[in-house]
Amino acid sequence: MPSTLEDFEVIGTIGTGSYGTCKKIRRKKDGKVMVWKEMEYGSMTESEKQMLVSEVNLLRELRHQHIVRYYDRIIDRTQAIIYIIMEYCQGGDLASIISRNRKDGTHVSEDFAWKILIQATLALKECHRRKNGKAVLHRDLKPANVFLDADANVKLGDFGLARVLQHEHSLAQTYVGTPYYMSPELVNNQSYNEKSDIWSLGCMLYELCALTPPFTATNEGDLKRKIRIGQFPRLPTQYSLELDMIIRRMIQVEVSMRPSIDSILADSVVQRKQDSLN
Numbered sequence: 001m002p003s004t005l006e007d008f009e010v011i012g013t014i015g016t017g018s019y020g021t022c023k024k025i026r027r028k029k030d031g032k033v034m035v036w037k038e039m040e041y042g043s044m045t046e047s048e049k050q051m052l053v054s055e056v057n058l059l060r061e062l063r064h065q066h067i068v069r070y071y072d073r074i075i076d077r078t079q080a081i082i083y084i085i086m087e088y089c090q091g092g093d094l095a096s097i098i099s100r101n102r103k104d105g106t107h108v109s110e111d112f113a114w115k116i117l118i119q120a121t122l123a124l125k126e127c128h129r130r131k132n133g134k135a136v137l138h139r140d141l142k143p144a145n146v147f148l149d150a151d152a153n154v155k156l157g158d159f160g161l162a163r164v165l166q167h168e169h170s171l172a173q174t175y176v177g178t179p180y181y182m183s184p185e186l187v188n189n190q191s192y193n194e195k196s197d198i199w200s201l202g203c204m205l206y207e208l209c210a211l212t213p214p215f216t217a218t219n220e221g222d223l224k225r226k227i228r229i230g231q232f233p234r235l236p237t238q239y240s241l242e243l244d245m246i247i248r249r250m251i252q253v254e255v256s257m258r259p260s261i262d263s264i265l266a267d268s269v270v271q272r273k274q275d276s277l278n
């Protein structure tokens with residue numbers, strides 16, 4: 001029985017993203033708290049709508065403990081709005097954690113950093129696992145797309161929606177932020193690949209610990225130059241050499257030098273940290 005808007009009550013607005021508004025909702029029949037993301041599709045061409053449908057169908061395939069769960073979608077044809085109903089992540093996003101630490105002058109613990117590294121890598125592994133020959137590359141890995149549940153476990157979110165936003169009418173094109181995590185291959189207009197997600201994962205983990213991205217600049221030209229050179233400061237000294245090393249390996253200009261997901265998970269320190277997490 002597909003859901004209808006009447007099955008839910010809106011209990012709050014979480015925020016507005018490049019593609020629409022995210023609201024906190026409660027399912028009436030059992031009181032379960034969820035979110036829905038409202039996307040207007042009225043200005044989309046037929047091919048863009050088809051892309052949206054296929055992205056949503058990909059979302060419903062992704063079932064993993066560290067990926068935000070997709071539950072359902074409601075299409076309101078009168079308003080030309082699609083509501084994508086997903087798991088509510090009570091812990092918020094990593095972007096909020098980073099900005100709070102930056103404001104307070106505090107840092108996340110070493111163990112928290114390892115936990116995020118391990119769980120985000122496991123989530124990426126699931127995305128890259130070939131689904132009927134179609135890899136689901138994330139393409140938009142950044143702190144604002146990594147959420148935490150009530151137990152501070154990682155929930156990777158907003159898959160594919162980044163790709164849907166490439167349609168020319170979308171506001172996302174005009175409001176996109178500074179591409180701090182752009183990989184060297186993207187800077188050089190080469191193809192995006194699984195190791196590009198590893199680069200972004202490294203940048204995100206670096207920023208989680210250092211409270212600044214590895215590469216910063218006041219204009220895109222300088223940023224691209226720094227990314228191509230690929231040099232950045234060591235993590236703050238409170239973090240171990242092992243953590244600095246594994247993040248540094250992910251942020252290597254040479255694609256082939258970056259670790260694969262499996263080699264990250266096979267790392268002896270990761271194994272030891274994973275055991276202490278379980």
Ligand SMILES: CN(C)CCCNS(=O)(=O)c1cccc(Nc2nc(OCC3CCCCC3)c3[nH]cnc3n2)c1
Nearest residue numbers: 014015016017022035068086087088089090092093096
């Ligand atoms: C834009 N920022 C100021 C964020 C303000 C809001 N803080 S926050 O740190 O994201 C935050 C605070 C408390 C709960 C949640 N839970 C949550 N948020 C989602 O998306 C947030 C949304 C993403 C697009 C941009 C707008 C915000 C989810 N998507 C699927 N499950 C979700 N659970 C998030």
